[in-house]
Amino acid sequence: MKVAKWYNNQDIRIEEVPTPTPGPDEMLVRVMACGICGSDIVEWYRLPRAPLVPGHEIGAEVVEVGQAVRKFSPGDRVFVAPKVPCMQCDYCINGHYPVCTRIKERLPGGFAEYVLVPHTLIENGTYRLPDTTSFEQSTFIEPLACVVRAQRLAGGVQQGQTVVVFGCGMSGLLHIKLAKAKNCQVIATDVNAGRLELAARLGADITIDAAENVAERLSDANDEKAGVVILSTSATSAVDQAWKCVDKGGVIVFFAVPGPDRQISIPLNDFWTKEIKILTSYYCGPPDIIDAIDLIESETIKVDDMITHRLPLKDITRGFQLVLDGKESIKVIIHPNRRGRI
Numbered sequence: 289m290k291v292a293k294w295y296n297n298q299d300i301r302i303e304e305v306p307t308p309t310p311g312p313d314e315m316l317v318r319v320m321a322c323g324i325c326g327s328d329i330v331e332w333y334r335l336p337r338a339p340l341v342p343g344h345e346i347g348a349e350v351v352e353v354g355q356a357v358r359k360f361s362p363g364d365r366v367f368v369a370p371k372v373p374c375m376q377c378d379y380c381i382n383g384h385y386p387v388c389t390r391i392k393e394r395l396p397g398g399f400a401e402y403v404l405v406p407h408t409l410i411e412n413g414t415y416r417l418p419d420t421t422s423f424e425q426s427t428f429i430e431p432l433a434c435v436v437r438a439q440r441l442a443g444g445v446q447q448g449q450t451v452v453v454f455g456c457g458m459s460g461l462l463h464i465k466l467a468k469a470k471n472c473q474v475i476a477t478d479v480n481a482g483r484l485e486l487a488a489r490l491g492a493d494i495t496i497d498a499a500e501n502v503a504e505r506l507s508d509a510n511d512e513k514a515g516v517v518i519l520s521t522s523a524t525s526a527v528d529q530a531w532k533c534v535d536k537g538g539v540i541v542f543f544a545v546p547g548p549d550r551q552i553s554i555p556l557n558d559f560w561t562k563e564i565k566i567l568t569s570y571y572c573g574p575p576d577i578i579d580a581i582d583l584i585e586s587e588t589i590k591v592d593d594m595i596t597h598r599l600p601l602k603d604i605t606r607g608f609q610l611v612l613d614g615k616e617s618i619k620v621i622i623h624p625n626r627r628g629r630i
């Protein structure tokens with residue numbers, strides 16, 4: 289079978305490897321669609337494990353199961369999570385699934401014709417797709433689950449709140465859609481005019497060019513500052529702006545972070561007297577995945593309008609370039625197998 293092996297963003301090779309044969313408690317799935325995530329192109333995050341086969345937004349079809357596998361059979365349409373927490377340790381019990389010390393990872397990733405799913409992931413990390421959910425839509429399950437989790441950590445993101453989203457890439461747009469679904473007043477900001485237009489079309493009430501003074505524009509356009517500020521960009525300039533947009537008692541969520549070589553300073557004294565919270569949110573957990581599947585199935589969150597590119601596996605380098613460039617792409621989906629329903 290063919291896999292895409294990532295050495296760095298400029299060097300992704302299509303390599304031929306043996307198609308795995310599932311053991312008694314494993315199964316083989318055919319990858320029908322796999323999204324390129326913003327985190328796939330973050331070299332400081334991925335390089336320590338390179339070369340690797342990335343791809344964690346997988347919609348797949350079961351093709352072969354080991355004799356001991358009861359939960360799934362050939363033909364089942366599934367989403368396979370990239371990692372599965374143990375659900376038993378203190379971290380898991382307290383809802384901090386992404387830091388579970390016994391977390392199991394599924395590698396190689398989904399930029400491959402087939403993926404071997406190990407036992408633990410079959411048991412706790414593979415989800416049957418609703419009949420109405422396409423494989424392409426299923427590539428949004430993981431990113432939407434991460435967004436669900438971030439907004440959950442931010443105190444739920446409640447009806448009537450003002451939410452400012454910095455960065456209108458795929459994740460930022462999902463944040464906008466989810467906050468709108470909760471009837472929030474949503475303000476979107478980005479440096480890219482095309483993305484701001486899209487943000488407005490997909491539901492943002494107000495859009496602000498990030499090159500302007502966002503806090504000033506926010507107070508011109510909206511009566512109050514933001515109860516929730518979500519950083520969905522790694523730009524440090526956005527962090528400085530974000531500090532000024534948050535209301536007293538509000539929360540700033542780092543959904544994305546600046547690179548490890550960047551320093552940011554926090555106006556702590558100001559935040560102390562205003563009781564402002566700073567949170568980070570990384571990845572997602574099983575309850576978030578279940579919520580994301582429901583949100584997509586019920587069309588509470590529509591995702592098809594975010595797909596800009598569909599490419600075969602052999603064009604993956606171009607796909608990564610499109611995501612890196614970010615000018616004309618939102619969601620780029622790789623189709624390692626081009627047959628049947630997508």
Ligand SMILES: [Zn+2]
Pocket residue numbers: 325326327344345430431
């Ligand atoms: Zn992702």
Ligand SMILES: [Zn+2]
Pocket residue numbers: 373374375376377378379380381388389390391
């Ligand atoms: Zn655990």
